[in-house]
Amino acid sequence: MSTAAVHSLWTIAADPIPRIDAPKIEYGQLSPVLIVVGAAIVGMLIEAFVPRRARYYAQVFVSVVALCASFAAVVALAAQGYGTTKAHIAAMGAVAVDGPALFLQGTILLAALVGLFTFAERRLDPAAHGNRVDSFAAQASSVPGSDSEKAAVKAGLTTTEVFPLLLFAVAGLLVFPAANDLLALFVALEVLSLPLYLLCALARRRRLMSQEAAVKYFLLGAFASAFTLFGIALLYGYAGSVSYAAIAQVVDGNVPHITPALANTMGNDALLLIGAAMVVMGLLFKVGAVPFHMWTPDVYQGAPTPVTGFMAAATKVAAFGALLRLLYVVLPGMRWDWRPVMWAVAIVTMLVGAIVAITQTDIKRLLAYSSIAHAGFILAGVIATSRDGVSSVLFYLAAYSFVTIGAFAVVTLVRDAGGEATHLSGWAGLGRRSPLVAAVFAVFLLAFAGIPLTSGFTGKFAVFRAAAEGGAVPLVVIGVIASAVAAFFYIRVIVLMFFSEPRPEGPTVAVPSPLTMAAIAVGVVATVVLGVAPQYFLDLANQAGVFVR
Amino acid sequence: MNPVNYLYLAALLFTIGATGVLIRRNAIVLFMCIELMLNACNLALVAFSRMHGNLDGQIVAFFTMVVAAAEVVVGLAIIVSLFRSRHSASVDDASLMKL
Numbered sequence: 001m002s003t004a005a006v007h008s009l010w011t012i013a014a015d016p017i018p019r020i021d022a023p024k025i026e027y028g029q030l031s032p033v034l035i036v037v038g039a040a041i042v043g044m045l046i047e048a049f050v051p052r053r054a055r056y057y058a059q060v061f062v063s064v065v066a067l068c069a070s071f072a073a074v075v076a077l078a079a080q081g082y083g084t085t086k087a088h089i090a091a092m093g094a095v096a097v098d099g100p101a102l103f104l105q106g107t108i109l110l111a112a113l114v115g116l117f118t119f120a121e122r123r124l125d126p127a128a129h130g131n132r133v134d135s136f137a138a139q140a141s142s143v144p145g146s147d148s149e150k151a152a153v154k155a156g157l158t159t160t161e162v163f164p165l166l167l168f169a170v171a172g173l174l175v176f177p178a179a180n181d182l183l184a185l186f187v188a189l190e191v192l193s194l195p196l197y198l199l200c201a202l203a204r205r206r207r208l209m210s211q212e213a214a215v216k217y218f219l220l221g222a223f224a225s226a227f228t229l230f231g232i233a234l235l236y237g238y239a240g241s242v243s244y245a246a247i248a249q250v251v252d253g254n255v256p257h258i259t260p261a262l263a264n265t266m267g268n269d270a271l272l273l274i275g276a277a278m279v280v281m282g283l284l285f286k287v288g289a290v291p292f293h294m295w296t297p298d299v300y301q302g303a304p305t306p307v308t309g310f311m312a313a314a315t316k317v318a319a320f321g322a323l324l325r326l327l328y329v330v331l332p333g334m335r336w337d338w339r340p341v342m343w344a345v346a347i348v349t350m351l352v353g354a355i356v357a358i359t360q361t362d363i364k365r366l367l368a369y370s371s372i373a374h375a376g377f378i379l380a381g382v383i384a385t386s387r388d389g390v391s392s393v394l395f396y397l398a399a400y401s402f403v404t405i406g407a408f409a410v411v412t413l414v415r416d417a418g419g420e421a422t423h424l425s426g427w428a429g430l431g432r433r434s435p436l437v438a439a440v441f442a443v444f445l446l447a448f449a450g451i452p453l454t455s456g457f458t459g460k461f462a463v464f465r466a467a468a469e470g471g472a473v474p475l476v477v478i479g480v481i482a483s484a485v486a487a488f489f490y491i492r493v494i495v496l497m498f499f500s501e502p503r504p505e506g507p508t509v510a511v512p513s514p515l516t517m518a519a520i521a522v523g524v525v526a527t528v529v530l531g532v533a534p535q536y537f538l539d540l541a542n543q544a545g546v547f548v549r
Numbered sequence: 550m551n552p553v554n555y556l557y558l559a560a561l562l563f564t565i566g567a568t569g570v571l572i573r574r575n576a577i578v579l580f581m582c583i584e585l586m587l588n589a590c591n592l593a594l595v596a597f598s599r600m601h602g603n604l605d606g607q608i609v610a611f612f613t614m615v616v617a618a619a620e621v622v623v624g625l626a627i628i629v630s631l632f633r634s635r636h637s638a639s640v641d642d643a644s645l646m647k648l
Contacts, residue, residue: 144634183609190616194623201627211631212643218627219579219640222620223570226586229613230563233590233606237556237597242605261601298646 026090029082029097031073032105036171039066043164052157059163060120066167067116070174071109078102087548093243094184096325099544101178103394104321108177108314111401112170114522115310117515118409119162124510125204125419131156135304135412136202137210144207159202166310169195173314177321180329182232182242182279185322189228189282192318193221196311200303205419213302220295224285231278238271244330245549251333276331276338283326286319289375290349297360300368305420308364309408312371313401320378320397324390327382329547335385342383343475350376350482358489363411363422366489367404370448373486374400380479381463384470391545392462395538399447399455399530406523407444409516413437414507421507427493429502434509438497440524445494447527449487455530462538555596562589576628576638580621587617 027034039062046058077097080086087098095101122132136159139152172192179185201214236242239250240262249255250266258266265271285292300308331338353373360366378400381393414421414430414437421427431438447456460483464476530537562585569582591610598606632638 140630183605183612186609187612187616190619194619197623197627201630208634209645211627211634212645214627215576215631215640215643218624219570219576219583222580222583222624223567223586226563226566226583226590229587229590230593232609233559233593233597236594236606236609237600240597240601240603240605242609259602265597265600301646 023092025092026097029077029090030095032070032077032109033095033171033174035066035070035073036167036174039063040164040167040171043167047161047164055160056120056122056158059160060116063116063163063167064113067109067113067170071106071113074102074106074109078106083544084546087546089180089245089548093245094181095175095178096180096548097178098548099546100321100324100390100394103541103544104177104317104397105174107317107394107398107401108170108173111313111317111405112166112173112310114402114405114519115306115314116163116166117519118306118309118405118412119166121306121412121513121516123513124412124415124516128153129156131158133204134158135204135306136162137204137207140202144211162199162202165195165199169199170314173318176318177325179322179325180244182235182244182247185279185326186225186229186232188322189225189286192315193225193286196307196315197221199307199311200299202307203302203304206302209302210304213299217295217299217303221285224282224292227278228282231275231280231282234271234275235279238265238268238275240265244325248330248333248549251331253333272334273337276334277341279326280323280338283319283323284345286315287323287375287379288316288372289345289379290352290372291345293349293352293372293375296372297365297368300371301362301364301422305364305408305412309405312367312408313404316371316375316378316404317397317401320382320393324382324393325547328385328390329549332385339383339385342379343472346376346379346383346475347478348376349373349379350479351485354482354485354489357486360489361424363424363427363493364408366424366493367407367411370486370490371404373482374448376482377460377463377479380467380472380475383472383475384466386466386470387542387545388462388466389470390547391538391541392459392466394544395530395534395541396459396463398537398541399459399526402523402526402530403444403447403455406520406527407441407448409519409523410437410441410444412516413509413512415510416507424493424496426503426507428496428500429506430509431498433502433506437509440520442494442497443524443527445490447531449490450483451487453528453531455527455534458531458534458538552596552600556593559589559593559596562586562592574639574641576631576640579640580624580628584617584621587613 042062043059050058082097083099083102089096122134125133138157142149142152169192172188175188179188197218200217201211203210239247288296350373353369357366357369378393378396381389447454450456450460468476566582566586570579573579591613594606594610
């Protein structure tokens with residue numbers, strides 16, 4: 001009896017195992033993200049193996065090279081036409097490579113590079129025991145005010161882990177606006193959030209406030225992402241798929257073949273409406289729109305100022321990218337349902353941001369409420385549901401991010417004995433004491449206010465025009481009123497800086513290293529160029545304003 | 550059993566978690582309530598996966614577990630650092646920044 005025959009006495013052959021094809025990954029098109037992730041991992045290895053003295057320089061070098069290389073990869077992809085004619089969906093449907101994605105990734109990378117300069121600044125704080133220190137805690141695990149903290153400061157420790165953390169956050173931010181299925185969206189959301197929670201807790205001065213900000217940001221952020229995830233579950237239940245294209249087909253009602261289960265769930269509008277609302281809620285939380293804005297002022301105030309600047313700029317860019325893609329690619333079929341809700345959110349966001357900002361006495365909280373108001377202005381462009389709407393939002397985000405990082409970089413310069421002097425009373429008469437810094441800050445404030453010849457005006461004009469053409473004229477009227485209210489408190493700060501007497505024991509302006517100078521200079525140049533000669537960038541945003549489906 | 554029942558259970562667990570986040574005051578308990586919400590999401594995803602007869606939902610559930618684990622690492626680190634400097638994990642005590 002043959003072996004096979006013996007074997008068949010007590011066994012039967014099962015069905016052959018179906019082949020699982022290896023996924024096809026377009027590494028070239030994903031290279032911007034892959035470069036940043038690779039550099040972040042290299043950064044962790046540097047923490048493990050490079051001597052302490054050399055870590056700072058190694059980390060800064062690796063981070064700068066990675067961000068520049070990643071930006072070059074984005075430009076190369078755009079030059080090959082992936083932004084326009086060759087736009088397509090990579091990584092088995094998970095990541096879109098198209099105009100809005102590439103435009104926003106480029107913006108995020110430039111913002112991250114400028115933000116990195118402010119992270120690496122080591123001349124503002126007075127040298128502790130002969131060691132230059134940056135804005136981050138000597139040792140995050142040491143209790144504030146304890147002996148271990150004093151020992152860490154004396155030993156000249158610095159938290160160089162912030163650089164890999166920044167790169168991981170950037171990797172999440174890059175995927176977030178390009179995510180083309182709900183799973184990629186959720187993973188990118190967490191990858192960008194978790195490093196930011198940690199970065200918020202790492203301030204060198206006012207550590208209790210910094211830790212408090214981190215706890216608030218973490219608990220509220222995790223709460224919001226749980227809502228997002230439940231929304232994802234409901235949308236998956238509605239459409240039987242997590243891919244944007246498949247969900248859009250079900251929403252529009254043109255599915256090629258309907259399974260019995262799908263026929264059962266796609267008739268259930270509650271799943272679609274509640275699911276979409278919960279996912280949008282999570283994105284509005286990241287954007288900082290009212291009524292999901294409560295974390296913004298506390299976190300912006302408590303976090304180390306370089307982190308605040310980076311977070312305010314880059315997170316907003318990425319979250320608006322993700323929101324646009326969700327509303328324009330997945331849910332255009334139910335725009336009659338989401339537009340009224342977004343109308344209400346935009347109006348409340350503009351008004352609350354602008355009005356509450358008037359009462360603020362802390363410059364970082366003031367900028368936080370101003371960022372809430374700006375989220376409202378950008379939402380007006382989102383509501384337009386037109387190609388102009390997309391491109392105006394893209395332009396606004398690019399303009400806004402450089403102004404924001406520049407403004408927060410100026411905040412790091414104005415210091416007294418306790419670190420940064422963020423109370424507005426300390427800023428009185430700054431224009432007499434150091435005219436250049438005050439003038440630069442005035443430029444940023446004018447851009448926030450949307451005064452002509454600054455980038456803020458061009459962006460606001462584009463967004464409001466798109467909204468008006470989309471039929472949202474009342475929204476534009478309210479937006480202009482909110483801008484006028486906002487202009488009041490920006491101008492008030494300018495008046496305070498230039499037309500009041502400096503206090504004798506007021507804060508001084510520290511002379512920064514070329515790194516912060518470069519960050520501020522980039523902010524000023526971007527503000528002026530995008531304000532005076534915006535046409536090239538408007539055309540660029542216009543070309544990039546088409547999503548791949 | 551009808552998979553719809555699992556969805557009701559998931560919605561119930563999610564609501565319990567969300568209510569807990571809103572009414573409890575200890576940061577660790579808040580955090581556990583958030584974990585409960587994430588697990589309710591997992592249950593809903595797996596139930597929908599069973600209803601539709603495809604595996605997408607189960608794959609998302611796996612990713613959720615990984616994300617939840619990463620969140621525990623980051624979250625506990627932040628909460629412990631707050632506890633060590635204040636000797637309290639109550640979120641009401643953390644009120645240096647008020648309007």
